[in-house]
Amino acid sequence: MTIRLRLTLWFSGILAAALIVLCVAIYFFVNMNTYNDIKVQLRDQANDYNIYKYEYGLNQMDLNLQKKSPFIDKNFFVQLVNYTEGVIKQSDELGKNGLKFPIPEAKSNPKNGYVKTTLKTDSGEVLPFLVYQRVIPNNTEEGEIIGLLQVGTVITSETNYLTGLRVILILSSVICLIIAFSVGLFLARKALQPIERVIRSTEQIQSGSDLSVRIPIEGPKDEIGRLVYTLNIMLSRIEIAYNGLDESYKAQRRFVSDASHELRTPLTTIRGNIELLQRMWSKTLEPGEAGDIVLALDTNRWELSNEAMQDISAEARRMSTLVNDLLALARADAGYEMEKTTLPMLPIAEEVGRRAGFLPRTAVWRVGDLSALNGFQVKGNADYLQQLLFIFIENAFKYTPSGWIELSATRREDQLGIIIKDTGIGMNPKEVPHIFDRFYRADESRGKTVGTGLGLSIAKWIIDEHRGSIEVTTMEEEGSTFVIWLPIDFSPQPASIIMEGTDQRIED
Template sequence: MKLMYQQMLAFLTVTITALAIVGVLFTQFTTKMVEDNAYSQLNRFAIAVAEETMRFEESDGSFAYFETTELDTDSSLLKVQGIDFTLYGADQQAVYPHKGKVATAKITDAEWQSLKNHKIIQKRSADSDSARTLDVIKPFFDKNNKLIAVVVAREATSSVSDNLIMLRKNLLVAFLISTLAVIMLSFIFSRLIVNRLRLIQIVTRRVADGDYTARVHLKGRDEIVSLADDVNTMTLSLRSQEDEIEAQEERRKEFMANASHEMRTPLTTISGIIEGLQYDVIPDDDKQHSYDLIKTEADRLSRLVKDNLDYERLRQNKLVLKKEHFDAVSLLEGLLDQLRSKADLAGDTLKFDGYGQVMTYADRDRFIQIIFNIVNNAIQFTENGVITVDAWRETDRSVFTVADTGIGMSDDQVSKIWERYYKADESRTKRGETGLGMAIIRQLVEVHDGTIQVESTLGVGTTFTVTLPDRPQR
């Protein structure tokens, strides 16, 4: 069943059930109220009849006699309304109507006893001809608390039933009108809900077909609007992921092209030299140089393969760290000594501002790899400048900075340097570089639960800050 019809059926079921319950309760309440009003009216008629007929002595106020001459007129008027009455004296004999004129209401002995005890009796009864009536039997007493009269006022239930039947008819008409109104309103509300859901359905189908620009435009604060917002958020995320995948694919293609070129060049060189050595066409004086070239090109291939293997291990969380506590200062000093000759070729000055001991908790080899790559990168993009390495302790952590006065980077370049295969300046990138260096550095820092930050100004220089938290020895 479609959602709209389900909604309509739910609205209709709830409303009809509520109307039925209210109708039954209202009918019962109204029936009780109509009967109570009838009893109250009969009670007033009984009082009026008694007051009109009873006569008292002027001397002592005692009861004298009944005056019934005016009751014929009253009886005729009440008959029209379906009401009749009977007046009894204290001797339980009917005073009005007179015998043989109209059948009088009968009062049982038990009822007489209750009347003498000042009880007013209200009941339903039936005549010999099965005519049903509502009866009020009311006693009257003199000032000495002596029973002097009893009035029985009766009303045919047909008059009450007519009022109730009319009431039920009106209630049924109201119920039918309400049901029709509910059907119309439930159709309108269900259609509104379904139309809003249909908008979401249309957008999700477009997204499923690859259109990540689709958006659901709904206003409000209900659950459907929240669902629409979630769909829009999902679409934005998919769009962002698609852009990232496209960018990664472009960089992958670029990397594969660069890697193929870089691998082909050293392989061609190595193959040519080996062929020359094989056929002894290389002079003895040049053989050592040839061996050096083979070693250089083999190292280049090894570095290319190693960077890719390192990145994949990091990406798949397969790198195993051997963390230990060590003094980073001595390692940094040795590392800078290794790179000093390369810095001299670029006209750069390497400075180390650290002093004392900087106890660090990390994998020693990976720590050297992180700092080596950052300093090597600084040398590559700095000419005739200064590269400063610093190290110090903070609470529960070690902090290292590498600052250079090189070419710097733009904000766009800074935002991309952690991406795979990205090269900030192709013209200054050494042949054989893979573009994986900074991505590997960042992941190495993160697997140490550390952080790495970069601040750079184009044409001024760049500063990298690495923070490694302490961990207890195991």
């Protein structure tokens, strides 16, 4: 429910309560004034009869009405009840119409007062009456009630008048409420119109991510005007802060990307030179071949130097891997969009399975059933898809000291699933949500393997770029299963495309 509607309903509710109180008060006072004069006339007419004069002969009482009221045209009807003899005597007008006022029993000790009732005539007409009844006691000390004098008059005009008054009050109240609701809704809309502008402007900022948009200030500088002014100042500060952070973030991404590019060249040179020295130093020299220089070499120093160069080479390869990983993540952060084509998935998986057999490992490597990929293709980049599979395979080699690692495939609906399953050390299922975080390593506390913790982050980026998903099932000391799901591309594709540039990507 909107604020505008709530305000209108509150206003209408207060008005309705006020109208109800006013209408009830008007009706109460009009009703009292309408019947007050009639009640006085009825009481005076009843008092005109000297009831004590006829206390022992009520049947002799003359019921002819004395017209002493100023309203001489009013029709009064008299009924005399004799409880002692059980006789009821009526005025001529009441008897002619076959009417009889309601009679209370003597034992109920009726009191002087007024009674409203309706009587039905012989013709079927129902008439409303107002009756004043006066009890007739005897002259004894007990004051036993021996009779009842009732004087009544027809109040049809008064009843109709009050009924009409009720209808008028109800209809006028309803009409006033409708008018008040409509006017209140209009006024609330006009009063809250600046808030609508604020909402539209903020929605425009939210949908367009344009912090330069400002809310127009219109109308007086009331509470809403101050709110708009404050929001505009806040948006200005947010825009300045956001632009500063954005520039900083762009600079950071450029630094990581540039640093990675710059570090690759010297690292490649170092690796090449060290490998050349290793080949030269590892050549078997026979005594006498190199003359006096060879004989002067210290054997222990040669072995230490060779070992040091091996360490340098390993660290250089490790740094090169780290730089390549940082470069890949920098491209991901920079919104790099890889080039994609329609590729058959089976040759990619078979090629990865074949080359993985040459990687160093301590567990058994086997390629399982890949027939689920046969005849299906995906929209992707062959180099990155191979890198993706190698990340999971090398990860499995690293964490599987014994047992086996298997590559297989499955299919469901419009997705292909590539499965890398191992019988390695596994991990706690609680760690699964964090394994794709950068530099996170599930086995860090156990210290069983070495690594940078960036591989799975890169794998997650590649999967996201291919609109795929990953399922992980693992248990400590029981191994892990990774299922990579990629959407099937059903567009037609010539059979001649087979992963150009694959060898170069794997070599990197």
